[in-house]
Amino acid sequence: MKYPLLGRPLKLTENQIFQAIKLKHRQSSKQVANKFGVARSTLLRHIAKQKRAS
Numbered sequence: 001m002k003y004p005l006l007g008r009p010l011k012l013t014e015n016q017i018f019q020a021i022k023l024k025h026r027q028s029s030k031q032v033a034n035k036f037g038v039a040r041s042t043l044l045r046h047i048a049k050q051k052r053a054s
Contacts, residue, residue: 011038011046012036012038012042014050016036017047017050018050020032020036020043020046021047023035024047029043
């Protein structure tokens with residue numbers, strides 16, 4: 001996933017998204033989101049975009 005050319009920067013970097021996907025297998029979405037300091041919906045949105053791009 002690339003950074004957008006226009007608009008706001010992403011809350012999570014690509015490396016953070018991959019790390020979150022790994023953590024999500026063992027922890028709840030809420031726990032993973034708290035570790036990265038984002039809302040659960042933001043975390044899930046980033047993960048969904050990453051999976052669509054793959």
